[in-house]
Amino acid sequence: MNSAGQARRGWMASGEPWIWLNAAAVGVSISAVLGLLMLIGAQGLAHFWPAAVQEVNVAGRDAPLLGEWVDHETVPLHQFLEANPGVQGEGLGEFVERRLLKTGNRREAPPDFRWINAHDIVTQASPIDALVIERTEWGNVYGQLQWVRFDGETTTNEAFTVLKRGLERATTLRDEIAAIESGIIKTINSELERLRLERRRAALRGGASGASSSGLDAREAELTVRYAAAESRLRDRQQALRRDVFSVRLADGTTTEINFGDALRAWQPNTMGIGAKLAHYGQSLWIFLSDPPREANTEGGIFPAIFGTVMMVLLMSVLVTPFGVIAAVYLREYARQGAFVRLIRIAVNNLAGVPSIVYGVFGLGFFVYFVGGAIDELLFPEALPAPTFGTPGLLWASLTLALLTVPVVIVSTEEGLARIPRAIREGSLALGATKAETLFRVMLPMASPSILTGVILAIARAAGEVAPLMLVGVVKLAPTLPLDGDFPFLHLDRKFMHLGFHIYDVGFQSPNVEAARPLVYATALLLVLIIIVLNLTAIMLRNRLEARYKSLEG
């Protein structure tokens, strides 16, 4: 055997290549985490940037196209030729580049997204007066502003300034309309519904007494009058909103008139400086975070989903913290340590590994249909057959997730309690404190960081969980928030929206996935950020805790 062979064998035997293979596995894991975060971050954040609007002349088209580049891909030539049978492949090279242009104008000139072959692009320019208008319906419009009719006066010069002013006025009016609709009108409606139910309850109890019935009638009459007044105010605003019009020339030469009532925002990205773009970016981001969705969730914001997630998670933590802590204290401090407690501990550990959908099934069967159905029959017979609590809703979702996350809190709290040195507990008892006093003054305060860690981990898990929620309470579009100004303010029976479900729904059930994709990425980014922040907090807390106990033990 020659020396080179020996060396090679030695190299293999040293394990060096296998070590590298193991290192590669770590590399794969790290790249997967970083890659995912970067992908979501880039795609999610890029969406709000006001991209330059391009005027593209394409071979074989008379009129130019106006829009934003949003994507591109390279296709092997043979695949391209198969997809486009009529095209000659000569002189194209081995790969063909295709770009996706968002041309908007879904109502005027569909489709709103077009794949264009890079070699078909004849000229490309960015006209400085290119205008983008965001509408309440039908997506964006790309074109050039022609004239604006504001308060009966038509302007062609300085039209963009007038347009801005008109849009500001429209925004104010729209806010007022929203305030009336979600304020007084909604309140009156919910009052009327309460009256109807009250009447029915009286009827169920066996005949309404005359006095209370006439009282209800008077109340209803008063509400109807107030409703009429509010409605006339609303109509007034709505008419005012639709007063002004502007005209836009589209890339194909046709013009379209847009009512200010349909337009939300307008900008000319090709003239914007970096400051203006940043301001626009911030505004878009804010709208995304604070507005309700529009157009079957593919546009607008995700505020109700954020709100629903937060409400659900808060309610869940209110439920899970005391129960988790009590169970842990029981297991560690009060139960007799033995085979039974060991068994329970294994069961609790195992429950953390039971699929979340199983909890969803349990929640739907037990909480919603069994408990909810019983509550409806006992407390809300007047609303039947329409269910109040016998249908998926916020309370059941929170309860289900509380059950799902209670093992996390139990395990974490138990760990915290177990780490407290015996001497401290015994010292407290020796000084005459009762068991309860030792628990409240010594044990729980010392275990509080572990409890907190457990609760944070529970929250992080609950915030990202979707499968059980699909069964016990989320909906794609909730007409009302679970918390508002109408009695009883916190509506535990209402269905709610959720960030995770929003991602699933918009990404997979929406009619226009292409248009919705950036929003899904942005939503995913938000959810990931929330969960990472929560987890890192928990990890930091745990590390601090470990340091503290080390010093205690030392």
Next chain:
Amino acid sequence: MKHAIGRLSPRRRGVNVVTTQVVRFGGAAVIAAIALIFFYLVWVVAPLFWPADVEPLAHHDRSGAAPVLVDIDDNSEIGLALSETGVVRFFDLETGAAITSEAISNTPILDAQRVFPGGNRYVVRTAAGLFFFDAAYAVSFPAGQRTVTPRVDWPFEREPLALTGTGSFDVHRTDSTVTIATLSAAEQLTLMSFTDAEPGYPLEFGRTYIHQLETAFDRVLFGARGQWLYLIADDGVIEVWDIRVPSAPQTAFRGRLVPEGHAMLALEPLVGRLSLLVADDEQRVTQWFMVRDEFGYRMVAARDFELDAAPLMLLAEARRKGFAVLDQDLTLELAHTTAHRITARAQLDTDGTPSVDVAALSPRADRLLLATGDTMWVYAIDNPHPDVSAAALWTKVWYEGYTEPVLSWQSSAADNAFEPKFSLTPLAFGTLKAAFYAMLFAMPVAIMGAIYTAYFMAPAMRRWVKPGIEVMAALPTVILGFLAGLWLAPLLEANLVGAMFTLATLPAAFMLFAWLWRFAPATIRRACDGWYGAIAVPVLAISIWLGFAAGPVLERLLFDGDAKAWMLAELELEFDQRNSLVVGIAMGLAVIPTIFSIAEEAIYGVPRHLINGSLALGATWWQTLVRVVLLTASPGIFSAVMIGMGRAVGETMIVLMATGNTAVMDLNIFQGMRTFSANIAVELPESEVGSTHYRVLFLAALVLFAITFVFNTVAELVRQRLRTRYGSL
């Protein structure tokens, strides 16, 4: 101690007692709630396997002449009896109290039957011909009390339609036509078609077709969807005609429903009339239906039911593929064809009356009405879930119209005639397939990553990698699923060859890099010791880039430029965009952190003196790892794999979003699957509470619960043993 407590102030003592009680109660309650999950699932599932129950409910004297037809309304409240003198009588099913009666014919009734398919329309034959009537049940709420008022309605003009034949007849009704088939003594079959009319107007006559038969038949029955016409002789000879072209029917099948020399005692079509139930003189009921295979149409006997006594009468359920057999000794047997299960055998007590004239099952199959002599007997049947059995859930079932028994999951029903297919096997297969591909990717990556992190990695790097992996564990699976479905799946489809090439050659690429690394300057090598994991990231990126770039070239060289077409032609492998490969990678990413953390803990926890001893004896680091560390940590690694497996089995969102969710049974990596969890998430919100479908979905959840519970318990026990062993070392 006692003395000390005795001197406590009442307030302090009260707090102590209350705390103890609250903690005891609360702790027990939480643990009970956790146990409740299991028991509640069992409680919902259990009724699936309970036997049915038949109880006598009432009997009352029949008033009027002997009935030729009895029936029960949709809500099982009102009975209907048509007497041979032509009077329709509605009565309360429980009390027998008459509600209304109406004479509908002046001439005596020869026979009467329900019109196929379904509904409350009846066809009656008198000497004058055929006429139709409807039983209408109007519901009103006078004074808040629900009241049902039955009456007879006339769908068409009352004038009877003259019939040519006097033998057996049958009526088939579609949205716009009514077709009547009659057998005549002259061995002729007459098909008459009419156009459906408004109430009060005569049926508009269409065409009449007369076909000469070669042999005599005693019974004629329309079959499913107007395609088939069954002609049956009393000795069991059957001819099945394809009458889609009524002027020129084709004989699709000719055969015998009972063996030669045996008698056919009863015959009844199952709901939807795809199947015929035949009772013969060997105490047996056989289900027959038409199938189409490469030899054309034929009728097959799919399954037999052994009875306790000779059958007298067969009654098919109106909404399920179930039926009741009334035996000659008046035993009632309830059976279901799909489940191949007899759910009840009950001796009916009819006061010694030996025979039954007419009988009816209610549309909900919860009441049985018998007319014997002068008495009407009503029985309550509690038979909520005959359609499921252990065999039907897990083994192959021969469904109506299929050429052979299959495993299939198709739960949604378009109408009552649809046979629901509740086979859990394809779902179990899909679940395991998804978990298998996920583990195929996750296991090597996670375990090898754990080995490097625990054993070779520089502590400074480990401090960052561990929380990084924990963050990965916390990534919501909905995000992984969304990226898998909308980003990874199209990416892999576009770069199929490149991706497969990269996956296959990645280990080789790293070996190559390791070989090249030998030639790096020693100082650099020493400085990078423990940081290989970080160096691997750019190497990985370059390898993937190179692999993807090589894809199109390889595709042209090896697969004629189209790998998908090549696979379909050469290997008969179909390609779905959302397939097992995508699921494997995405779910693998979800499982990696779980396995990684537990395995890393196990390896890191191997007592230091074992390693030092091995090294001191002259073993290299690698030898020590393989022969000492991994061996010692292997139970921990095993438990990590079990827990990872448990997570992969139950994961919902990734599978839901990254596969097509079709319940195919195929190991092909380029096809999708339907798992238990995704199936539950899709179907449970739409299933009716308490229905068989609902309970079967709960059963799926229970199976999932049981599988993961077993996995986790085994893993936990192994881990606990490991801990004691480390402790003793």
